Amino acid sequence: MRDFTNLEILFALLWATRWTLLLSAIAFTCGGLVGFLLLLMRISPFQPVKYISWFYSEIIQGTPLLIQFLLAFFGLSILGIEISPWSSAVIALTTFTSAFLGDIWRGSVEAIPKGQWEAAKALSLPYFQQLGLVILPQALRLAIAPTVGFLAQVIKGTSLASAIGFVELARSATNITNVTFEPFFVYLVTAIIYFGLCFPISVLSRKLEKTLAH
DSSP states (O other), X not given: OOOOOHHHHHHHHHHHHHHHHHHHHHHHHHHHHHHHHHHHHHTOSOHHHHHHHHHHHHHHHTSOHHHHHHIIIIIHHHTTOOOOHHHHHHHHHHHHHHHHHHHHHHHHHHTSOHHHHHHHHHTTOOXXXXXXXXXXXXXXXXXXXXXXXXXXXXXHHXXXXXXXXXXXXXXXXXXXXXXXXXXXXXXXXXXXXXHHHHHHHHHHHHHHHHHHTO
C-alpha cells in the first residue's frame, strides 16, 4: 500500500465536496418549494389544512435528522421499495429543510402587522391577491436573512448522509482515514472545508439582517 501525500488527501476531500454541495442545493431548492406549500397551508383560513401543516412540521423538527435519514433509507426498503442512498438522502434532507423553511417563512408572514391584511381587505382584494400583492413582498424582506442563514445548517446536515452509505465529504473523510491512518489531518481538513463553506453564508446572513432591518 503506497503512502498518500497531504496534497492528494486534500484533493480527494475537495472532490468529494461536490456531492455535499449538490445534495445541499437540491435539498434547499426542493425543500423551499415544499416549505412554501407548508407556509400557505399554515396561514390558510381552513383549520384542517393548518393542522396538517403544523403536525408535519412538529414531527420533522421534533426528531433527529439522523433518524430521518435512516427511516428514508431503511423504511422504504421494508415496504419493498428499493431506493439508493442518494435518493434517500435527498428525500430526508428535503423533508428536514421544508419543515424549517416553512416555519421561518410563516414567522415572517405573521410578523407583518394585521393592519396590512385589513388594508388589503379594504381594497376588496381576494385572499391570494392580498397574500401575493401585499403580504408576501413585505414578508420576503424579513425572511431573506434567516433563509440564507439556514443554508449553512443544510450544508452541515449533509454529513449525516454518511450513515446510510452516501459518499459525501464526511463519508469520504472516513474512507480516506481508513486508508491513510491519518485521522487528525483528514478530519482537520474536513472541518476546515465545512467551515469554509458555512462561515461566508453565516456572515452574509448577518449582513443581510442588519441591512434589511433598516
